[in-house]
Amino acid sequence: MQDRPIFVIGCPRSGTTMLQLMLHSHPRVAVPPETRFLVPAYFGRRKYGDLREEANRRRLAEWITNGRDTKFRELGLDRAAFVEQAVAGPGSLGSVIGTVFRSYAARFDKPRWGDKRPSYFKHVDILLRMFPDAQFIHLIRDGRDCVASLKEMPWYHLSSFHAIANWAEAIDFGRRSARRLPKGSYYELRYEDLTADPESELRKLCGFIGEQYDPAMCEPQHVAQVAVPAHKVWHSNTHGAVTTSRAGSWSQRLEGWEIALAEEVLGDRLRQHGYALSGAPKAAKEHVSAYKAAAAKRRAARWRKTNRDRINRLREPGPVAALLTEGQRKLAGLPPRELALSAGGA
Structure with a gap:
């Protein structure tokens, strides 16, 4: 039976929460609300020291449970029990973090x-460092709909130029992942296809993750109360049946200049994923320049973070890869867990 971790990625507002709920509706898979601790724990790993030492695992586990922004409280887990499980588990960054998710899955048997988390599309490489047997599902939605939806979010405070650049990034990172990841590790599907024919798309998706399709996946609204925190009112649509009503609504939600700019700078990417252009007039030069400036600013920020991480990799205090699943143990050269236990090992 498969036990590989599954990561849902995509541009924000592309339907990833709906897909999260569809997966969580499967009898063998649990996908929690966004936790907010995985990437910060990775980039802050040096301050926790060598996680082969129990005291350091405890410090990291306690930060996960008590950190102001980690959202552990939304998982419905016992803090003390998780800390002890992490301390007793394998000594690596991925193992401590993976123990949170494994505990969440155990909550639902x-x-x-x-x-x-949509922004994981930028962090596929570090996710693979922590979970080398991971599978990635990239949900793609018409970039114009993503931009229109982002503009309406109470938590989104950037410009339309940044929103357009965000979708371009998601597509470009997806292309790179498709080229680089081993077979069976990366899968793409379109939001529009998923909402139009959920059963067919979910059957294909289940084939990718190695699970049997279950009809409950087509009715994700039944688990929304459990897997979507009540304060996230912008996910209210997930409490209803899957619908195609929002697909293509960008034409009423975007201003004319935003449509023109999106189609000019995203045109090739949109067409390659099956999205027809409206024939909007050429974008104004000042709008194209503002988009390029926003995109350049985002690239520079990523470049700085990537370079810092390259330096940190030279000075890592301890192991990063998780040792929780059979695939992870095999990649690390360890025997299957049953053999290790019978021999008195971990």
Whole structure:
């Protein structure tokens, strides 16, 4: 049976929460609300020291449970019990973090876990460092709809130029992941296809993750109360049946200049993913320049973070890769867990 971690990625407002709920509706898979601790824990790993030492695992586990922004409280887990499980587990960064998700899956008596955060599309490489057997599902939605939806979010405070650049990034990172990841590790599907024919798309998706399709996946609204925190009112649509009503609504929600700019700078990417252009007039030069400036600013920020991480990799205090699943143990050269236990090992 499969036990590989599953990560849902994509541009924000592309339907990743709906897909999270569809996966969580499967009898063998649990996908929690966004946790907010995985990437910060990775980039802050040096301050926790060598996680082969129990005291350091405890410090990291306690930060996960008590950190102001980690959202552990939304998982419905016992803090003390998780800390002790992490301390007793394997000594690596991925193992401590993976223990959170494994505990969440156990809460629902499920053997397999996933995680969803749209911005993970930028961090596939570090996710693979922590979970080398991971599978990635990239949900793609018409970029114009993503931009229109981002503009309406109470938490989004950037410009339309940044929103357009965000979708371009998601597509470009997806292309790179498709080229680089081993077979069976990366899968793309379109939001529009998923909402138009959920059963067919979910059957294909289940084939990718190695699970049997379950009809409950087509009715994700039944688990929304459990897997979507009540304060996230912008996810209210997930409490209803899957619908195609929002697909293509960008034509009423975007201003004319935004449509023109999106189609000019995203045109090739939109067409390659099956999205027809409206024939909007050429974008104004000042809008194209503002988009390029926003995109350049985002690239520079990523470049700085990437370079800092390259330096940190030279000075890592301890192991990063998780040793929780059979695939992770095999990649690390360890025997299957049953053999290790019978021999008195970990």
